[in-house]
Amino acid sequence: MLATILLAALSGAVPTLTPGTYSYTATYQGAQSGTSTLNVRRDGDTTTIQENANGTINDMQVSGTVTLTLGADLVPTVYDGSYDSGAAHSVITVTVAKTAATVTGTTTYGMPLNFPLKPPARHMVVIEPGLMSGLFALPAQMQAWQYDPILAIAPSVAKSENFELDTTAKPQRPDGVPAPDTAITFGGALAFTIWYDPATYVPDAVIVPSQNAVITRVRQ
Numbered sequence: 086m087l088a089t090i091l092l093a094a095l096s097g098a099v100p101t102l103t104p105g106t107y108s109y110t111a112t113y114q115g116a117q118s119g120t121s122t123l124n125v126r127r128d129g130d131t132t133t134i135q136e137n138a139n140g141t142i143n144d145m146q147v148s149g150t151v152t153l154t155l156g157a158d159l160v161p162t163v164y165d166g167s168y169d170s171g172a173a174h175s176v177i178t179v180t181v182a183k184t185a186a187t188v189t190g191t192t193t194y195g196m197p198l199n200f201p202l203k204p205p206a207r208h209m210v211v212i213e214p215g216l217m218s219g220l221f222a223l224p225a226q227m228q229a230w231q232y233d234p235i236l237a238i239a240p241s242v243a244k245s246e247n248f249e250l251d252t253t254a255k256p257q258r259p260d261g262v263p264a265p266d267t268a269i270t271f272g273g274a275l276a277f278t279i280w281y282d283p284a285t286y287v288p289d290a291v292i293v294p295s296q297n298a299v300i301t302r303v304r305q
Contacts, residue, residue: 099157099158099159099229100159100225100228100229100286101127101132101225102125102127102132102134102155102159102221102222102225102286102287103125103285103286103287104125104126104127105124105125106122106123106124106125107122107123107125107221107287107302108120108121108122108123108302108303108305109121109122109123109217109300109301109302109303110300110301110303111140111215111298111299111300111301112298112299112301113296113297113298114297114298115297118140118141118142118215118298119138119139119140119141119147119215120138120139120140120303121136121137121138121139121216121217121300122136122137122138123135123136123217123218123221124136125221130156130157131154131155131156132154132155132159132222133152133153133154133155134152134153134155134218134221134222135150135151135152135153135218136149136150136151136152136153136216136217136218137149137150138150138151138215138216138217140215142170142215145170145171146171147168147169147170147171147215148168148169149166149167149168149169149213149215149216150166150167151164151165151166151167151213151216151218152164152165153211153218153219153222155222155226158229158230159222159225159226159229159230160181160208161179161181161209161210161211161219161222162180162181163178163179163180163181164177164178164179164181164211164213164219164240165177165178166178166190166213166216166240166241168241174191175190175191175241176190176191177189177190177191177240177241178190179211179238179240181209181211183202184201184202185199185200185201185202186199186200186209186211186238187199187200188200188238188240188243190240198243200236200238200245202236203236203245203247205234205247205249206233206234206235206236206247206248207230207233207234207235208226208230208233208234208235208236209235209236209237209238210222210223210226210235210236210237210238211237211238211239211240212237212238212239213239213240213241214239214241214242217288217291217300219237220279220288220291220300221287221288223269223279223288224267224269224279224281224286224288225286227250227269228286232250232269234247234248234249234250235247235248235249236248246273246275247273248271248272248273248275249271249272249273250269250270250271250272251270251271251272251276254268254270254272254276254278256268256270256278256280256292258280259280259290259292259299259301261290261301262280262289262290263282263289265282265283265284266280266281266282266283266289266290267280267281267282267283268280268281269281274295275293275295276293276294276295277291277292277293277294278291278292279291279292280292287302288300288302289301289302290302
């Protein structure tokens with residue numbers, strides 16, 4: 086599996102995200118916690134991922150609608166999110182430059198938040214807790230970036246975290262994940278594994294052991 090990853094990285098090819106509609110279901114602590122539908126489209130060098138998600142947190146209904154725009158080499162440029170939690174409504178925008186990202190919106194209390202790129206990370210991604218769009222792009226991004234360390238920004242909680250590929254991990258294949266799928270694992274306190282189709286880079290499962298959380302693709 087590792088040899089396959091390294092061979093793809095050495096090839097220098099920049100993958101593309103396959104346009105289409107993808108559905109996912111999430112479980113947390115063994116109970117279903119939400120569903121998500123992603124629409125992926127391409128326009129020249131630009132890839133756009135639109136996500137509509139619904140779920141339950143502590144018996145409260147929550148929903149989110151986001152748009153993640155990726156430029157050449159799948160580098161994120163803009164993330165727009167609109168969230169509803171009970172009676173509360175919030176909006177947020179992440180603008181990503183080469184060495185820093187700026188977060189603005191109602192969740193920042195009117196004050197822009199800046200997140201500089203922190204070594205050893207060489208690229209930035211946007212991964213919102215409970216949502217799938219940032220995770221969906223990650224397998225293709227990592228191949229395009231030759232598996233460099235990344236800085237993941239979680240805008241709604243105003244946090245960022247460095248992640249590196251854990252090449253020693255030996256994750257167990259979950260039930261229902263197709264046999265050809267490849268896994269990439271990121272280490273650290275918030276370690277997680279993505280199982281994806283190496284031909285399309287579409288994720289079939291995301292496992293977060295520390296949260297006992299699983300996101301699974303629903304095949305039509």
